[in-house]
Amino acid sequence: MLIRFAYKEFYSDKELEGLRKTTLESYELLFTDFMRWTEENELEHVSDITPRVLKSYLSYCKNERGNNPTSLNTKVKLFNVFFGFLVSEELLEDNPAKHIKKFKEDIRIQSFSDQEIKQMLSWLRRNRRRENDLHAVRNYSIVVTLLGTGLRVGELVSLRWSDIHLESGYMTVFGKTRRQETIPMTEKVAKELSYLKGFYESKFEKLSPYVFVNQQ
DNA sequence: AATCCATGGCCTGACCACTA
């Protein structure tokens, strides 16, 4: 079977499964590039793709494109899913990605120091006092909320007023891995959000369902 | 039998540079 057709089958299967757009896009990105590369190397059938071929593509990504181990590992994972699918559909005997070892990666997590956080907050506070406009007020609330709850950016952005329970001091968020979770709020956060709400109400005729909005 | 723990598989969010 041609790689192109196999990938089409695979992609529509994943679409049917209901995967997130971002996930589907990451398959698209990898396979668009991979199929371009296989064409250049005159490979067109899934049976042409041996572990050797995959390794050669990965070493191209490493050397020509400067991919680091984490990216290479992500690619191996995606290949694994794809070829695993072909095997389960009996379009291929063996999964060539199966036995590629993990690339060694260094993991370093950098976080802000207390000092940096204080600087950030004091700058934002001063800015809010000075400007007192939508952005200044909102931005301060955003940082206070992030610090006080540990929300992900995606969760913060999709936060609605109806998710926020000021009196009981908690919020519900729906974020990564499609899970709804209940997050406790510190008093500081609750106070800040209720201030923000008041600010919106004084500024706009109608309150947007979303907590953090732009001018529009 | 229950619990713990490491590992691999998979999904998805976030970041970054570049372009329009």
Next chain:
DNA sequence: TAGTGGTCAGGCCATGGATT
């Protein structure tokens, strides 16, 4: 300023062996 392509980084869950 928004959109996009490419890359990087979690985070959940099932599995299976080890330990209690």
